[in-house]
Amino acid sequence: MNMMLLRRVVLLFSLLMVSTTGSATLTIDITQGVEGALPIAIVPFHWEGAEVLPEDITAVIKSDLQRSGRFAPIPDKDLIARPFEGKQVKFQNWRVLNVDNLVVGHVSYEKDKKIYRIQFQLFDVYKENQLTGYSFRTSGRNLRRTAHRISDIIFETLMGVRGAFDTSIAYITVGYSDKNQKIYNLAVADSDGYNEQIIYQSTQPMLSPSWSPDGRRIAYVSYRRGRPELYLQNIATKKVKRISSYQGLNNAPAWSPKGDTLAMTLSKDGNPEIYVMNMKSNKLTRITRNYAIDTEPVWLPDGRSLIFTSDRGGGPQLYRIKVGRRGAVGKAERITYEGKYNARPTVSPDGKKIAMVHQMEDKFHIAVMDTETEHFTILTESSLDESPSFAPNGSMIIYATEHDNRGVLSAVSVDGSTKQRLSFQQGDVREPAWSPFRTN
Helix, strand or coil, rough: CCCHHHHHHHHHHHHHCCCCCCCCEEEEEECCCCCEEEEEEEEEEEECCCCCCCCCHHHHHHHHHHHHHCCEEEHHCCCCCCCCCCCCCCCCCHHHHHEEEEEEHHHHHHHCCCEEEEEEEEEEECCCCEEEEEEEEEEEHHHHHHHHHHHHHHHHHHHCCCCCCEEEEEEEEEEECCCCCCEEEEEECCCCHHHHHHHHEEEEEEEEEEECCCCEEEEEECCCCCCCCEEECCCCCCCCCEEECCCEEEEEEEECCCCCCCEECCCCCCCEEEEEECCCCCCCCEECCCCEEECCCCCCCCEEEEEECCCCCCCCECCCCCCCEEEEEEEEEEEECCCCEEEEEEEECCEEEEEEEEECCCEEEEEEECCCCCCEEECCCCCCEEEEEEEECCEEEEEEEEECCCCEEEEEEECCCCEEEEECCCCCEEEEEEECCCCC
């Protein structure tokens, strides 16, 4: 194996091999919000039941909107009234708080059907009119998801951008068994880190989870048989299928926008190159042919081009290559020139931005480049950032970093104005991948 490639693989493993525990308390810190975030009043939803509601819907909505950095929810102690439907709202009173918008709602329970009914309304305080309002019927186990859906509606109504709170993230954790054996977990959780489920567990390393466009499957790298191979995991059924086990490297899976092909890095012919696999026939098409290391492919939204990392220019940089049915169309074109190291690309859903890991001196940051203007912006300030992944609405980038000598997940807005950190009380988390929008 090429020594530079070997060093990069060893470095990646060293970042992952820190112990974690299985279930831990989640902490979400807003480390930087937008100056002048929009004040909003979210009145605690009225609950008509006698028992405690299984999920604090209001708290979830407030947390979602605050985490976005775009909103500043008014503390409950400062609310001047507790209306739960529009006819109870006296707009002139709310204007005293200098809030532009007000959210009210209530929850009831249909005992015979074991269904919760949630109604909410969003008002413009100054115009004294309703901007939107919905009624949901949901089970107890989906109360939290319904709260995320409400947050999405509020976010889109006021920001003009589809919300991404009702989405998921996949990531890798490393823990220890009772016998002190390393345990690697492929996990999926809500976008805020709650409702974690372990969809695969192994005593061998796992890397690079990649969501299918329909959000039902994850492709990833596993060393369960002692060397890197590519596997496909059905999230619902947890059924596992090995899809690539060629001699040498089987790395960096990336789904095409239609989900019919999977780009990957293989070294079966002696050198790491980019290939594309037809997911129905398993037929491989070789895309790159170069003596250098070509790896980490990602698709552009049109499904006709790939962005990948290569050291063919002397150091890791990003390249673009067009892809046809029979392979590459034309030559690869270098697209990054800022600094000596740019790697691990990810493309925004609209194709207008490319995020990457960028090196400055001895530190690794998340940077983003505008594909039209080629404007280059460094978004983070920590020293060991990796694995960026765009939210499906393109507004945020989740990535792995270190805080207090532990691996955590962080997120930053594409303009760098909003930052948050998501960590567990114990252990490390790495290799995040943000899911597509839900289809159900």
